Amino acid sequence: MGAYLLEWLSLFFRWFHVIAGVAWIGASFYFVWLDLSLRKPPQWKADKGISGDLWAVHGGGFYEIAKYKLEPEEMPKTLHWFKWEAYTTWLTGAAMMSIVYYANATAYLIDPSKVPFTSIGAIATSLLFLFGSYFIYEVIVRSHLGKNAFIFSTLIFILLVIASWGSYQLFSDRASFIHIGAILGTVMVGNVFFGIMPAQRTR
Structure with a gap:
């Protein structure tokens, strides 16, 4: 029963992860397109602080x-972040x-042919590898x-090349590549959480 439940949970989070990733990258591409498509606004809008205008x-x-x-004269009550x-x-x-x-x-x-970890040791090493890499980046x-x-x-x-080599020496082949993806994802989300969002809140 436990293995059966884990299979379903794995399937659920795998697809949830893919859909969330598509939404994240899609939103990023949308704003890149939006910034490139903005046009100079009429003067009455520019006087209100509007720098770009677009109709779609x-x-x-x-x-x-x-x-x-910068920001509008009056911030809306509902603002989507x-x-x-x-x-x-x-x-x-x-x-996942x-x-x-x-x-x-x-x-x-x-x-076991690489490093004969215990389960606890392998998990601890994995977490240290992931968050240690992010700490070095920061x-x-x-x-x-x-x-x-x-x-x-x-x-x-x-450093990414070194991390790739180190991951391959420590973990199974499949897990080693997943760890590199996890490092990149953690760095990207860390930039949003610790960099972009606090900067926007102080503006």
């Missing part, structure tokens, strides 16, 4: 979209990692190295 039609309805330079797509993607990914790799560590996480991005785009990009690429 979809599903028989007409939409008027305006982008403010584009953050839950990212959070849901990470949470469902974490749930727990169900597939941690609950079945001996089958999916551990490769230290770099908040240091002076993060101010130079070329140095930062080169350093992150080198």
Whole structure:
């Protein structure tokens, strides 16, 4: 019964994770398109602080979209924050990692020919690997190295190669690639949670 339940939970969170990821990336692509499609507004809108204007039609309805330079004179009572797509993607990914790799560590996480971990040891190493990688990223991005785009990009690429090698040495082949994806996803969501959202709230 337990194995049967885990299979269903794995299936549920796998598809939930995919759908949330599509929504997250889709929203990002939409705003890239939106910023590129904005046009200079008429003067009466510019006087209100609007920097870009766009009219669109979809599903028989007409939409008027305006982008403010800073914030409107009066904030609306209901404001949608584009953050839950990212959070849901990470949470469902974490749930899937727990169900597939941690609950079945001996089958999916551990490769005895590489490192003969116990289940607890493998899970602890996995968590340390994931959050340790994110901590290193945060230290770099908040240091002076993060101010130079070329140095930062080169350093992150080198560290990602090292992480890929290290993951392959520690975990099963399948789990090693999943860990690299989990690192990238954690970094992206961490940027939203610790960087983008606090900055927007203080504006």
